[in-house]
Amino acid sequence: MGCGRCRSLPVVPVVPVVLVVLVVLVVLVPAARGDCGPLPQLPGAEPPEDSKDNQSFPIGSKITYQCVQGFAKLPLKSDTIQCLENALWSVLPEFCSRSCYSPPRVSFARVSQEDELKNFYAVGITVNYVCNPGYEKSSDKLPTSTCHENLTWSEVPVLCQRKSCGTPENPEHGTVVTTDQLFGAKADVICDDGYMLTAGQAFIRCHLKGDGVAWTQLPTCQLIQASSSTVGTTAVTDATKPLEEKTSEYRYILPLVIIPCIIGIAVILIWTIKKCAVKQKGTYKPNPTNAGDEEQGPSCQERKTGP
Structure with a gap:
């Protein structure tokens, strides 16, 4: 029988179907192999240098991120992702945020114990200070410091002053x-x-x-005790004493030595003159050649009356 009414079925192109299958396989190839794809990008964080460029990770792989400069890890937040059994990365909430470094140190106060225990100081946070030992509050307020947008701390106001010891007593002498x-x-x-x-x-x-x-x-x-050693009538002071103390002592010792010597010489001269006076008048006179001889003393010589 003829098939005059039969129509020819459309021929389905084979090449396009094959291409679609290949594209799907390429896209799903990591899943097909049971691996996770490239690491996800997280705000304020980055993976280790040796793994950031990898395109495939086996199931069970764990990668720990680090906060970039200017960011700090939020307390109690996880920083590690894992390649799960379904070949997908685990969900990791944002854990890095902009933070100031530790609050500034000052000589008159210290950061309060509550704020000292923190390891994250977000922009806008304010920390309190308490006066150091030896200092006391100079007003009703305590010193504070705030983390600015540029990640620097505000200056700590000087609201603590040094305590006073009062007027010291003088020692005896x-x-x-x-x-x-x-x-x-x-x-x-x-x-x-x-x-x-x-x-x-x-x-x-x-x-x-x-x-x-x-x-x-x-x-x-x-x-100050003077040494018992003496030379003649002059006291010998301790050589280890300061120069000022020695000078002060000499100031009192020297007059005690010099004055008696002057008086003694004057007495000898007067006595000699009187002795010469008892001789016959005009016969003797003091000998000027040895009037000042300390060992022999002054003497008298015969006065010449003739030419």
Whole structure:
């Protein structure tokens, strides 16, 4: 029988279908092999240098990200992703955010214990300070500092002042010289004339004592004792004494030596003149050649009456 009414069926092109299948296989090839594809990009974080360019990771692979410069890890947030059984990466919420470094350190105060324990300081956060030992509040407010947008801290206001040790006492036979009585100050100790400091430091300091401040112990001033060794009528002082103390002692010793000598010479001269006077008048006169001889003393010689 003829098939006059039969129509020819359309011929399906084979090449396009094959291409579509190949494209699907290429796209799903990691899944087909059971591997995860390239690492996802996360804001403020990056994978390790040795894995960032890899295009395929086997199931079970774990990759730990790091926060880039200017960002810090949020507390209690995970920073690791894993290639799951379905060949997909696990979901990792954003864990890096912009953060300032540790708050600034100052000499008069320290960061409060609560803020010190934090390891993340987001932009806009404010930390509190408490006065250091030896300092006290100068107002009702405490020092604070805030993290700015440029990731720098605001300046910490000086709201703590040094405590005072008060006016120091003077040691016996000495004086304390100071222009500052506040915590950390130093005061010199000077002994009166004729006295010297005992072994130890020649100053005191305003230092911490319990919850407050106080001056360190005062040194003592003791009387300077002259050496018992003498030469003639001149006392020999201790060679180890300071030059100023030796000069002060000589100031008193020298008159005691010189004045008696002058008086003695004057007495000898007067006695000799009187002795010569008892001789016959006009016969003898003092001999000027040895009038000043300290060993022989002055003598008399015969006065010539003739031409």
